[in-house]
Amino acid sequence: MPQDNPLLNLDFRIQFQSIDAAQVLPALEILLAEANRAVDALASESYGARTFANTLTALEQATERLEEAMSVVRHLEGVSTSPELRAAYNAAEPLVSEFLSSIPLNPGLWKAVKAVAASPEAAALDPVRRRFLKKTVDGFRRHGAELDDDGKRRLQELEVELSRITTKYSENVLDSTNAFEYLITDEARLAGLPPSAIAAARQSAESKGQSGWRFTLQGPSYSAILTYLDDAAIREHFYRANVRRAASEPFDNRELVERILTLRHQKAHLLGYFNFADLVLEERMAKRGARALEFLYEMASHSQDRFLRENRDLHAFRRKLEGDAAPEPQPWDVGYYAEKLRHERYEFDEEELRPYFPLPQVVRGMFALTESLFGIRVVPREGVPVWHPDVQCHDILDADGTLLGSFYSDWHPRETKRGGAWMDALRTGGPEGPGPEGAGFRPHIGIICGNLTGPIGDAPALLTHREVETVFHEFGHLLHHCLSRVEVRSLAGTNVAWDFVELPSQIMENWCWEKEALDLFARHHETNATIPAELLAKMKRARAYRAANGQMRQLGFGIVDLQLHIDFDPKSYREKTGGDVIQYARECLQRYSPAELPTEHASICSFTHLFSSPVAYGSGYYSYKWAEVLDADAFGRFREEGVLNPATGRAFREQILEKGDSEDPADLYRAFRGREPDQRALLERQGLLTLQTD
16 A cells, blocks of 8 residues: 555654565655656746745755655665666666656746845845755756757756766666676685775675685775785786776676766757866856866976875885886876885884774764764664664754754665765755744754774774764764754755865864864774874874875866866767777876876776766765865864864854855855865975975
């Protein structure tokens, strides 16, 4: 019976364990019909006098149940997929995509929205609702409201096909990752690996009924091989397998990448934009693709000399170890020799930190830190339905006990779970109760996921410092979502410009370097001791080690993204060079790589940030570096006023975390920092300010 379908009755404690793949399509078809009826009613000529509440607010409400159900299904397909769930999602997703993309194309709705904008009420709206009205009008135009009928039909076709093939792209990445495994049965070939990696590989083999040590392309396993394993042949094998992921049958994304780029370009042209980057960035802080590229090139200019020097130093170090005939490091050698050089130069091995970062302690300490800074409480919620035994649920309470939101955390890799780390919203809360302001706020629901080192035996999961930063990063996104107090749902939480959305996440990583904060969560899992002063000093001295390489790597990703969406033309490039998008991307990335990339390098085929959804981070990967400038500069205020100063934390909560997109992000930043952002804060943190005088 439909009423028994949990997707039709999503309460605050989502019944994940009751959701079955067979229920997905029936539920979404019912919700689609419900939303269609509501939209048709809103678009009717006989609707009556148009107001903000009966048109703009009603339109938000018309799709809310559908969007929440689809977010739950999308989430489950990403963390606990199965052939049945994948098939159900693939059947439902194009239907939902087609409906949502049709809303701005509805002439009756467009007429209704314009009527509200032209009404006397519009001028008297409060600033948040006035901003929402303007963004709605602009959004309708940007999504084709003023196209003719043929243009609207073509736009919907593009949206549906983009939805379909970007979903297939993601599936190919997951499947190709899972298709790879490497079993070592000779213990001597493990030389160089830290005990933690060896134990994890042993446990992985046992889980598959195998003898020996099993390694995969999942983050913790792959990183250990490339960083520590002495056997260069195995390192090379892993590197080549990784850069060829989803680049060959049966999981080949080569043609899909070109097709996605072509469809995005056609969409931009249809809507009157010169390229997809300009379409996407119009409402972001950068505004235009050319401005984002200019920003990245400028950052690269600050790093180029140090980048070359760091790579010369690495080659010299290899010659010191192996003799003057030692060749320049290959891509699979860079991480290995860089780690050895770091150990020699700073007497620092990141593995020394693992015992101080047991995941449960890191999480509890992170909660204590944010509780002190932002005036909240994070409490565990037991007995809540989850999708996997590893998953935990917590509530976020305000100082007075008000429930602000709940979230689920899922930290370890599985074969049914996509790679990477992310935060997502399952429900965006908002005002509830009578009256325009509501009697209160309906709480938010979010999730944070990662693919971190897992527990081994009875010991807790012991993280690297980089993994600790990942935990803090995703929790920053989660706080941005759950602390939001915006009265318009579409402007709440992380629904902000994508070159601003990473500020709340990236600023959280700064506390992973401060002793006052580290003492809250960095404690030895056996002795409860804090990190020794000498080890902490080594860690901080090594922070800027090969910073230019890290910078150039991220800049390369951002630049190849923008160039693909601004300059790349598959036909003309093929006629000119005989190459394809794989070659084009490789040539671009080569300029920012410390070693010569092999001809089969096809990492663009597994770059899910860019191609896993119709927009995703397409033309937006620069946002990480853009927001890194913001976070380094914004954290300067904490340095000035105290890194654990609750007054500064409260200001950040009130002026950034609670505000969502209720004001222009540049205004929000100025309100917190008191001025425009300063690039020098990031360069100083990276040790690159001295570049011109070294």
